[in-house]
Amino acid sequence: MEHRDPEDVADRPPRTKEAGVSRLKTRTRALVVVPELDERGPRDPDKDKSRAPSRSLDARLEEAVGLALAIDLDVRATVAMRVATPRPATLMGTGKVEEIKLAVATEEVELVVVDHALTPIQQRNLEKAWAAKVIDRTGLILEIFGERARTREGRLQVDLAHLNYQKSRLVRSWTHLERQRGGFGFLGGPGETQIEADRRQLQEKIARLEEELEQVRRTRDLHRRQRQKTPHPVVALVGYTNAGKSTLFNRLTSSDVFAKDLLFATLDPTLRKIRLPHGTDAILSDTVGFISNLPTHLVAAFRATLEEVIEATIILHVRDVSHPDTEAQAEDVASVLRQLEVDPADPARVIEVWNKLDKVDEVRRDQLLEQAASPAATGQLRFAISAVTGEGLDALVAEVERRLVGDRPTYALVVDPSDGAGLAWLYEHGEVLDRDDTPADGLHLAVRMPDKFVDAMRARYKVAG
Template sequence: MRDEAAIATQRDLDARLEEAFGLAQAIDLDVRATVPVPVSQPKPATLFGAGKVEEIGETVKEEDIDLAIVDHALTPIQQRNLEKAWKTKVIDRTGLILEIFGERARTREGRLQVELAHLKYQKSRLVRSWTHLERQRGGFGFLGGPGETQIEADRRQLQEKITRIEADLEQVKRTRDLHRRQRRKVPHPVVALVGYTNAGKSTLFNRLTEADVFAKDLLFATLDPTLRRIKLPHGTEAILSDTVGFISNLPTHLVAAFRATLEEVIEASIILHVRDISHKDTEAQASDVADVLKQLGLDPADRERIIEVWNKIDLVDGTRRDALLAQAATESPGGQERRVVSAVTGDGLPELLAAIETRLLGSRPVHELTLDPSDGAGLAWLYDHGEVLERHDGENGMLHLSVRIAEKSMTVFHQRYGERIQHPLAEN
């Protein structure tokens, strides 16, 4: 069962319903009915009006529904009242996302983050009228003092678990920071993939790294962060980081719980914002990603670090494809570079890799050198291990070159070309 509250939004109602359906499928629920419910004025007690509550209740009864999911945030009181009215369990969008996260987490860090978010969510639900909450019980040491109510004990026990998990996560964070410092010594710049869930990040990650990360047409197919080394066209090496997908109305405490994972994004040299450009709500999805980046303290309009990757161009018809290619070639409102690709077919990926390398090499010094035109091997080495910015013939027949060289190749560059290298020029 899926009940959708389409409260004042720019999103397409059908797309919202499709996404809600996809969330349910992500944990293999058998969806018996979907009921789109536009809500102009949310009711404090039940979110929906009395007539709609009754109508949905009839559907719940007829379809023998065990679980009703409201694709909107519910207050504990709204959740309790809807459960009473429909005589079935009710969870909201946050609860459903937590269930998906719990099923997807594979690493210890991922499981800890999910458990922390779930406990904080549970703690906020402790106003519900569970049957045992009105009982009083005496204390036995850790169970609390005489007269402590069950709800107080539950809240205290939840807080103790939260404190313990936060301490465990802090240790994980210190280990991750250590690994990050070790990578800086290499150094390999980090290129982070971000985007709306199911935008194709993991498929793109697999294509670029020849890895085998779980990639499926499912919301939140990837939850735990994955890092792989990639080699760019001129030999520059980087670390590519795949991250959890973002989604609309992602609760702040969920973003906070996954902040340690998302620190790879915060510290990345380049952020690839992957968009499903074939999706009818692609603009709204991009806005949602921008909102999460802001929560992480990042500027979504940072033209120096962010490249928009318009993925799934293979799913777009010819006329719109041409329009998107023309649009991508123009200056974006935020000034970001835009690349049109298909992670499935490989279209546009060489250009994307070249754009990444240009960004990474752009902060490195430009060297001038002269080269004998007969030194074909020397010239080929420069093209393989760096970026040849300018090349022209001198009056004496020598080649005059302006080049940027990948960091890891600088020692060989100086050994090989020696006195032919002039002092680095100022950055372009």
């Protein structure tokens, strides 16, 4: 077991808690525990080849502390440990439970964050042993989401995920509630146990939230169909949390979406219309960051939001190449994309964006630029960039536009020089690739036009060929 002192964040101002499911007080004294389960066993060379990149214990500890700081917990101490044999009752052995108990008492800790999934029984037993509140990784992520959700849809999704999480806790960990209470007809008749009443109330809330979310989904579908009538293709940004998606989004759209070196800085989806260099219009979508061990039910709750990814014409997988665990993070993102039935290695749809070149040394930078110059084994293109400095963005944007244009034909037009409105229409709705103002019979243009505007163009202009 290893004890470490976290970064001093005592002078960080407390954040005002917004509406959501969070029950934690700001600046709660906390201890972060990162257990690494020993998964050693008979080695299979074939499985080793396909095994996902391993995540270092140091990187896991850093991420766990980052998650705790994301909701302004006052992290007093951290514990990194290796667990040889997981215990059904407490996950870790008795000796380690006692060591953490001492650290909890010494630091006057109110909350222990265990960076691993805990069963309801394990959570309850550890709370008794440490005389402190205990939450696992899923519970912590839900707390963060509860504080970050700003839109009505985001809050509904978080509430639904939180209630489903509570329901799973209720089934096994609250069976000690043997109290009986009388009913009032609509609450249940005499003899109903407390756990049955609590379970039923949770289910009623879940049903109500699901109904509200269904209405939100129908509204979102309506908006999506309206966009498809325009139609502007969607370019979706995905990536591990804190990979720099929002910074890239802001640079490409000249927006001011909240972007900070903070886990889950963006939760609610943001969409902006952008115009690419040759006049192609597109919708750029910034999505919630992914993370390792993201609970399946949380992915399911946010599926409506992530439908922007599912429906996207192009997906930009933004990676933080300055992070030591960038390969493991990339595999975590790929895993979530597969849950959404998106092939993360599809060379026709997914482009890898290697971000944060400004944070690596010259040797690493040269290596990344050399690797990005050639496609991956799958044929997938990679672009090394810095969303902060803008390095490499021109090439990335040009490739996005080339993908969106595809095999769209080029039309040769002759336009009357006095038809200013007609000329403006062409620039607004299509791509004017070439223009010659010298011929006597009018302006000669080479234009690429979206399919939906081709008939209107032919009806208004003289099209050669």
